Amino acid sequence: MDKMVVMGGFQLNGEVETSGAKNAALPILFSTLLAEGEHTFFNVPFLKDIESTSDLLTTLGCQIERVGPALKVQVKKAASLEAHYDLVRKMRASILCLGPLLAKYGEAVVSLPGGCAIGTRPIDLHLDGMKALGATIQLEDGYVKATAKKLVGANILFETSTVGGTENVMMAAVLAEGRSVLENAAKEPEIVDLANYLIAMGAKISGHGTSVITIDGVDKLKPATFEVMADRIEAGTLLIAGALTKGEVTVKKIKHESIDALIVKMRECGFQIDIGSDSVTVRKASGWRAVDITTNPFPLFPTDLQAQFMALMTVADGTSVISETVFENRFMHVQELSRLGADITPKSRVAVVRGVKMLTGAPVMATDLRASASLVLAGLVARGETAVSRIYHLDRGYEKLENKLSNLGAKIRRV
Ligand code: EPZ
Numbered sequence: 001m002d003k004m005v006v007m008g009g010f011q012l013n014g015e016v017e018t019s020g021a022k023n024a025a026l027p028i029l030f031s032t033l034l035a036e037g038e039h040t041f042f043n044v045p046f047l048k049d050i051e052s053t054s055d056l057l058t059t060l061g062c063q064i065e066r067v068g069p070a071l072k073v074q075v076k077k078a079a080s081l082e083a084h085y086d087l088v089r090k091m092r093a094s095i096l097c098l099g100p101l102l103a104k105y106g107e108a109v110v111s112l113p114g115g116c117a118i119g120t121r122p123i124d125l126h127l128d129g130m131k132a133l134g135a136t137i138q139l140e141d142g143y144v145k146a147t148a149k150k151l152v153g154a155n156i157l158f159e160t161s162t163v164g165g166t167e168n169v170m171m172a173a174v175l176a177e178g179r180s181v182l183e184n185a186a187k188e189p190e191i192v193d194l195a196n197y198l199i200a201m202g203a204k205i206s207g208h209g210t211s212v213i214t215i216d217g218v219d220k221l222k223p224a225t226f227e228v229m230a231d232r233i234e235a236g237t238l239l240i241a242g243a244l245t246k247g248e249v250t251v252k253k254i255k256h257e258s259i260d261a262l263i264v265k266m267r268e269c270g271f272q273i274d275i276g277s278d279s280v281t282v283r284k285a286s287g288w289r290a291v292d293i294t295t296n297p298f299p300l301f302p303t304d305l306q307a308q309f310m311a312l313m314t315v316a317d318g319t320s321v322i323s324e325t326v327f328e329n330r331f332m333h334v335q336e337l338s339r340l341g342a343d344i345t346p347k348s349r350v351a352v353v354r355g356v357k358m359l360t361g362a363p364v365m366a367t368d369l370r371a372s373a374s375l376v377l378a379g380l381v382a383r384g385e386t387a388v389s390r391i392y393h394l395d396r397g398y399e400k401l402e403n404k405l406s407n408l409g410a411k412i413r414r415v
Contacts, residue, residue, distance in 0.1 A: 002395075004372075004388040004402060006379030007411035008361055012247040014408045015279075016238055018254050019045040019399040021231040023304075024193035026093045027167040028228060029053045031194060032073045033060065033100035034175060035201050037223040044071040044228055045399045048392070052091040056083055060097065075223070078105060085111035085142060091396075092116055095123055096164060098146060099171035102135055107147045112139070117368040119327040125162045129169035132156045133176050153178035153217055161186050161297040166213070167194055174203040176217040185213045188298040189258045193229045200224035232258035233304045234398060235280065237373050240308045241405060242282045243271050244315070244381050249408060250281040261301040265291055265309070269316065290318035290355050295326050307333045307374035314342035315381060316355040323350050333371035336364040340375075340382045361386040366393040373398065380410055387415075 020043035030053065032039045044050060054064040061079035065072055081101055088094040092113035101108035113121065127137050127144065133156075135148040153176045158165055166186040171194075173180035185191070187209055195208030201224050204216040235254040242249025243266060256263060256275045263273050263280065268291045272283035290313055295303040303326035313320035314337055324330045334346045339362050343354040361384035366372030372394040379386030388394075391414070394401060402412045 002391050003415050004376055004391045005413050005415055006376060006386045008379060008382040008384060010409050010411050012242045012245045012249055012408040012410055015250045015252055016404050016408055017252045018230040018235045020228040021190060022047055022049055022397050024190040025050060025228045026053055027096050027194045028197045030096040030100055031171050031198060032075050033097060034104050035221040035223045036075050039073040039223040040225040041071045042069055042227040047399055048396045049091050056087045056094050081105055081107050082109040083111055088113050092121055095126060096168055099168040102130060102146050102148055103151055103172045103175040106149060110144045112142050112144060117332055118330045125158055125165035126168045129156050129165060130172060133172050151176035153180040155181045158184040163188050166191055173215040174198050178217055180215045182213040185211050186297060187211060189229060197226045200226055230254045235259060236262045236305045237308050239280060239282050240312050241377055241380060244312055244377055246284055248284045250279050252279040254280055256280050261299060262305055265293055288316050290316035290320035292321040294323040303327060304370055307370045308377055310353060311374045311377040313353040314359060318355055320353040321350060322353060332367035333374045336375055337378055339364050340378050358383055360384060363387045366390045369393050369397045
């Protein structure tokens with residue numbers, strides 16, 4: 001079991017490039033099931049979750065291979081229409097094969113993903129959307145069994161903003177008969193990236209990126225070529241790493257619009273943040289104020305940066321109130337940060353962080369993807385050595401994070 005060992009006290013300076021966005025690449029890879037033939041993608045990150053997705057697509061009849069900078073997906077009629085529990089339990093996003101399989105083949109058998117560390121993660125809104133499009137859904141033996149002779153366009157109102165739900169229903173609606181209108185649709189940039197790939201394949205979509213997405217079903221889609229957007233969560237994580245170590249870091253290949261909520265908050269703390277056309281720079285700061293954050297759907301503060309921002313608040317001047325409104329249990333990093341000397345009082349969905357002068361290195365344990373990033377960040381400034389165990393969580397969503405941080409001056413190694 002790999003560990004990440006970080007020696008605190010080294011300032012990060014310089015430039016770093018983001019990799020492709022995990023949360024755009026995953027739905028886009030599943031959308032290839034909608035069109036037989038060869039799909040070509042660029043900027044697909046090398047991550048465990050991409051491997052898991054490739055494994056599942058392979059069982060569904062696809063052939064996936066890296067050819068130089070490209071990732072090619074060869075799709076032919078699905079060999080099987082079942083996404084097995086063994087694969088789905090490793091990555092909940094596997095549920096995103098439901099919409100494409102249902103739309104293309106009229107049936108799908110997908111294991112219920114089950115919960116994960118950060119919450120129960122239900123899929124009721126995914127299934128409600130499929131039913132609205134005319135699918136029959138049965139839950140048997142831990143599997144979703146979906147059938148539909150032909151999906152028919154419908155008006156669908158999501159009672160809560162759901163990224164995966166919006167993506168799944170979009171991928172089903174593009175081959176449905178007639179018009180679908182998705183209301184209270186998620187507006188995350190990753191939704192826009194998926195919509196742009198579906199349009200590249202011939203889908204008729206408008207309103208993506210707003211809360212009302214209109215889709216006119218077409219008979220057939222064809223494979224295309226596409227470059228996946230930059231990973232805005234990785235970009236935010238790297239900016240916070242620079243800020244935390246009082247350094248000056250420029251993150252390249254990132255559209256500031258995708259992380260404006262973080263930029264606003266970091267400026268409130270007192271950091272100078274400069275915007276480039278395709279980069280964001282955090283300037284050196286000797287100290288920073290504690291500020292409150294509340295996580296919400298895009299364009300507000302992303303839940304996927306909450307744990308990382310909390311690390312920044314542990315050594316801020318003052319007290320920060322951090323409210324997590326998206327997931328019910330996304331404070332697993334609090335106990336581990338406290339082992340490093342942070343002063344945090346967690347309630348159910350609110351954590352009060354009192355800034356301390358200094359953190360002290362210690363062995364800590366990662367519990368989920370973003371919590372592991374938060375612990376690595378804290379290790380960058382904790383006095384002495386911090387060893388983060390169970391970093392397989394980190395490898396799900398960060399490509400060579402230790403290399404990126406070392407290149408900026410961090411003393412970090414994988415053991
Ligand atoms: C996506 O998860 C991301 N994952 C998550 O990133 C991210 O935290 C989340 O969106 C919110 O931005 C991928 O894109 C692969 P949701 P998703 O459906 O789609 C409730 C990371 O670290 N809900 O927007 O599962 C749900 O319980 C991961 O990269 C229902 O109630 O998130 C949650 O409270 C973690 N019923 C809220 O909605 C449903 O049917 C938001 O979930 C679906 C969701």
